Amino acid sequence: MTAITSIPISHYLILCSLLFCIGVVGVLIKRNALVILMSVELMINSINLLLAAFSAYSNDPAGQIFVFFIMVVAAAEVAIGLAIIVLIFKTTGSIDIDVLNKLKW
Amino acid sequence: MTILLTLIPLLPLLGFIILGLGYRSIPKKLAAIIGPGTILVSFVFSATILLTYHSTFDIRHSTFDIQYFDWISLGPVSIPFEFLIDPLSILMMLIITGVGFLIHVYSVGYMSHDEGFNRFFAFMNLFVFFMLILVMGGNYVVMFIGWEGVGLCSYLLIGFWFKNQQFNNAAKKAFIMNRIGDLGFLLGMFLIFYTFGTFTYNGVFEQAKVLSSGSGVLVAITLLLFVGAVGKSAQIPLYTWLPDAMAGPTPVSALIHAATMVTAGVYMVARSGVLYVLAPLTMEIIGIVSLATMLLAAVIAIYQNDIKKVLAYSTISQLAYMFLALSVGAFTGAMFHLMTHAFFKALLFLGAGSVIHALDGEQDIMKMGGLRKSLPKTYWTFLIATLAIAGLPPLSGFFSKDEILASVFANSQPLWIIAIAASMLTAFYMFRLFFLTFFGTNRGSHPQSVKIHESPAVMTVPLMVLAFLACFGGFLNIPEIMGGSGMLKDFLAPVFADAVRLNQLPHLMVPESREWLNIGLIILLVLMMVFRAYRKFGKRDAGERMQDAGFKMRDAGYRMQDAGFKMRDAGYGIQDAGDVPRIKQHLFARLAENKFYVDEIYDAVFVKPALWLSGALHKFVEVRFIDRIVDGTGILVVRFSNLMRYLQAGHVGAYLFFMIIGIILILFFNIIL
Numbered sequence: 001m002t003a004i005t006s007i008p009i010s011h012y013l014i015l016c017s018l019l020f021c022i023g024v025v026g027v028l029i030k031r032n033a034l035v036i037l038m039s040v041e042l043m044i045n046s047i048n049l050l051l052a053a054f055s056a057y058s059n060d061p062a063g064q065i066f067v068f069f070i071m072v073v074a075a076a077e078v079a080i081g082l083a084i085i086v087l088i089f090k091t092t093g094s095i096d097i098d099v100l101n102k103l104k105w
Numbered sequence: 106m107t108i109l110l111t112l113i114p115l116l117p118l119l120g121f122i123i124l125g126l127g128y129r130s131i132p133k134k135l136a137a138i139i140g141p142g143t144i145l146v147s148f149v150f151s152a153t154i155l156l157t158y159h160s161t162f163d164i165r166h167s168t169f170d171i172q173y174f175d176w177i178s179l180g181p182v183s184i185p186f187e188f189l190i191d192p193l194s195i196l197m198m199l200i201i202t203g204v205g206f207l208i209h210v211y212s213v214g215y216m217s218h219d220e221g222f223n224r225f226f227a228f229m230n231l232f233v234f235f236m237l238i239l240v241m242g243g244n245y246v247v248m249f250i251g252w253e254g255v256g257l258c259s260y261l262l263i264g265f266w267f268k269n270q271q272f273n274n275a276a277k278k279a280f281i282m283n284r285i286g287d288l289g290f291l292l293g294m295f296l297i298f299y300t301f302g303t304f305t306y307n308g309v310f311e312q313a314k315v316l317s318s319g320s321g322v323l324v325a326i327t328l329l330l331f332v333g334a335v336g337k338s339a340q341i342p343l344y345t346w347l348p349d350a351m352a353g354p355t356p357v358s359a360l361i362h363a364a365t366m367v368t369a370g371v372y373m374v375a376r377s378g379v380l381y382v383l384a385p386l387t388m389e390i391i392g393i394v395s396l397a398t399m400l401l402a403a404v405i406a407i408y409q410n411d412i413k414k415v416l417a418y419s420t421i422s423q424l425a426y427m428f429l430a431l432s433v434g435a436f437t438g439a440m441f442h443l444m445t446h447a448f449f450k451a452l453l454f455l456g457a458g459s460v461i462h463a464l465d466g467e468q469d470i471m472k473m474g475g476l477r478k479s480l481p482k483t484y485w486t487f488l489i490a491t492l493a494i495a496g497l498p499p500l501s502g503f504f505s506k507d508e509i510l511a512s513v514f515a516n517s518q519p520l521w522i523i524a525i526a527a528s529m530l531t532a533f534y535m536f537r538l539f540f541l542t543f544f545g546t547n548r549g550s551h552p553q554s555v556k557i558h559e560s561p562a563v564m565t566v567p568l569m570v571l572a573f574l575a576c577f578g579g580f581l582n583i584p585e586i587m588g589g590s591g592m593l594k595d596f597l598a599p600v601f602a603d604a605v606r607l608n609q610l611p612h613l614m615v616p617e618s619r620e621w622l623n624i625g626l627i628i629l630l631v632l633m634m635v636f637r638a639y640r641k642f643g644k645r646d647a648g649e650r651m652q653d654a655g656f657k658m659r660d661a662g663y664r665m666q667d668a669g670f671k672m673r674d675a676g677y678g679i680q681d682a683g684d685v686p687r688i689k690q691h692l693f694a695r696l697a698e699n700k701f702y703v704d705e706i707y708d709a710v711f712v713k714p715a716l717w718l719s720g721a722l723h724k725f726v727e728v729r730f731i732d733r734i735v736d737g738t739g740i741l742v743v744r745f746s747n748l749m750r751y752l753q754a755g756h757v758g759a760y761l762f763f764m765i766i767g768i769i770l771i772l773f774f775n776i777i778l
Contacts, residue, residue: 027761036761097757104755 012053019046033095044074109150114237116143117230124227140226141209148202187243193600197240204364204447207567212356214563232258244304245294255366256283263353275349282346286336293329310379318383327387334370338424341398351413355458364447371427378604392432399425403530408698411468412457415538434608435512436601437594445501449493452571456487459560475547479557482565486572491539493575495532501579515613532634540643546656
């Protein structure tokens with residue numbers, strides 16, 4: 001316990017925030033749908049890390065339990081997202097989101 | 106007892122619902138049973154009520170009140186839905202269901218070829234329902250439900266053959282004129298509530314009894330209610346809808362515009378007798394209006410050539426008779442005449458329908474004639490009805506008219522003289538109608554005369570029943586001076602006891618000898634008019650006999666085409682020599698034949714300006730402002746959405762961007778603020 005608490009919580013906060021922002025920027029800028037999915041995963045994992053850190057610092061296991069739930073949801077979501085991307089590639093031959101613009105007026 | 110009373114109006118309503126919903130699916134044979142059947146059952150129940158009247162009614166008040174439920178509750182005020190059954194309402198119920206049943210049976214025959222058969226009986230049943238509500242109601246609001254409802258049914262039934270635009274106009278005219286009267290009725294009702302705090306008859310009359318005679322508020326109330334009666338019962342100035350209402354099928358004219366709906370005004374005034382006797386000014390006004398109407402309608406009737414129009418004006422005139430009786434306080438006389446009038450007027454209309462049916466739709470009496478031999482049953486029943494309406498003893502019309510005239514005489518002699526003049530005119534125009542229709546030779550076309558046939562039994566049996574009632578119905582109320590018991594008078598006495606007691610109009614005591622003299626005088630004058638009509642229209646003088654010969658020759662000419670042409674022309678030549686005497690075509694005759702142009706005056710003064718105003722409002726307000734606002738709202742939405750759709754360019758990156766912006770804003774506003 002003391003090994004973990006020797007690092008101030010602010011370090012974890014800043015790390016996770018930076019990771020989250022990288023994830024957001026990745027979602028906004030990247031054109032490859034797979035990379036967007038990966039960025040979303042990055043965001044989720046940064047939150048997981050933060051939750052685990054808070055849980056360690058307040059000696060409350062609830063945070064870690066919540067991390068488990070989030071991992072399950074992330075796994076399910078990635079499975080579905082990858083399936084959708086595979087289908088899109090099969091039907092249109094591209095996963096560049098700038099090319100996939102049929103959902104318009 | 107309550108169940109019986111509830112069923113009496115409910116059964117016709119049920120008939121309406123069934124026939125209305127199944128207007129295409131129910132076979133005619135079944136509808137012919139349901140339609141008259143419900144009315145018959147209601148009649149039997151009403152008769153049961155009459156027979157058990159003495160044993161079950163509260164003798165002191167001789168009324169039977171049923172309160173169903175609190176219908177309208179506004180704070181401290183509550184208007185219950187209630188019935189009041191007393192001799193007056195029993196009398197009306199019997200008339201409505203009895204005569205109504207006979208007319209329904211007749212309609213089975215008259216409307217048998219019509220494809221709107223079910224619809225007809227549905228509307229007729231609905232009408233009987235509303236009329237029963239009107240007469241059974243225990244307060245003015247329930248009466249008003251029936252009042253409005255019969256107006257609606259009148260509109261539906263006059264415009265029954267809705268494909269004809271003229272009939273629709275007649276129906277609209279009837280409804281709108283009724284509405285004008287209803288405005289007065291409503292205002293009177295409001296004033297009643299304001300003055301007495303209740304609508305219930307018993308409540309109002311108990312309070313009114315202690316008011317002094319001639320109090321202003323009573324005069325106002327009674328005048329306003331009378332305006333409603335003027336509209337409903339076709340008195341001056343709201344009478345012009347009734348002749349036009351003859352556009353509806355003849356059974357409709359018989360039921361609604363002779364026997365029941367138009368008598369609603371009379372019923373209402375009779376019911377509110379207490380209020381009216383305490384407002385002598387209104388009674389005077391009613392008297393003046395009824396006398397004027399009586400004379401005007403009788404004069405117009407003399408010059409009409411459509412069989413139904415003559416009867417329509419006759420109805421207006423007879424209703425004026427009833428109002429005259431009410432205006433001198435002879436409530437029983439008015440109700441007696443209402444009853445006998447229902448009998449003989451319905452009979453007259455149904456007989457006219459029989460004639461029209463036989464002549465394949467011909468309604469112009471100038472083209473009739475000689476139907477005495479071809480339509481014997483119609484002839485005899487029509488004769489009985491005409492004798493009754495002229496007031497010749499011992500038929501019913503004599504007793505009822507005589508009672509009214511005796512009461513009028515006891516009130517004021519000049520009124521009596523005018524009323525007798527109207528009686529004489531009545532006899533004259535009715536017998537003119539009778540002689541021109543049934544006597545002489547047929548003046549119609551040859552194809553018509555070939556097809557003349559007596560009506561089927563389903564139509565003639567009601568005629569005969571009504572003829573029986575028109576003959577002997579008068580014996581229900583033989584006046585004392587003739588040794589009778591005055592059964593109807595005793596029956597209705599409790600209803601009018603208060604009104605009669607409070608009546609302060611002048612009432613001379615007429616010695617018996619004078620009464621007999623009056624009766625003899627009236628009979629003599631009426632017989633004189635009958636003979637005069639016979640001389641002018643029934644007997645054929647030399648010119649007319651030549652005309653008859655001309656007609657016969659014309660018919661022979663039809664049969665033998667080639668050689669017959671010469672004979673036919675000879676017949677035409679003689680025919681032109683002697684025409685049916687139209688009453689001398691001087692100015693007055695032309696005026697009366699055109700109904701004194703009252704319709705045209707109303708059209709110019711009221712209808713055209715209203716239509717002009719409506720057109721002007723449409724052009725300036727409707728098109729420019731309201732249409733623009735409504736259409737503009739729609740156009741605004743379309744333009745806005747045209748702009749908004751550019752947001753959906755299909756670029757997924759943009760969608761993601763907006764999503765993240767949204768999340769940031771939500772977090773910002775929730776956490777920071």
